Amino acid sequence: MGMKLSINCDEATTICDKSQYGEASLMERIRLSLHLALCRHCKKYTKQNSLMTDVYSRFATPCQGSEKMPDEEKKDLEAKLQEELKKN
Numbered sequence: 001m002g003m004k005l006s007i008n009c010d011e012a013t014t015i016c017d018k019s020q021y022g023e024a025s026l027m028e029r030i031r032l033s034l035h036l037a038l039c040r041h042c043k044k045y046t047k048q049n050s051l052m053t054d055v056y057s058r059f060a061t062p063c064q065g066s067e068k069m070p071d072e073e074k075k076d077l078e079a080k081l082q083e084e085l086k087k088n
Contacts, residue, residue: 012042
């Protein structure tokens, strides 16, 4: 039985999300790489997904119960995210 290497954009975004958390298999990552070589839309999605994960991991702090982020911090985080998106 042969496994198809081509995937559609829905499958690509699902694998991209799984890959961000280290949950994608080697074959899924190979299939995603082949798809990204041909699809500029999914390539952009993957880049934006990586950027959001990076921004979140740099600025997120652990929550203590039902604590909410102060509005000032939300505005600062949003401004930094917009700045990062403009760079790319």
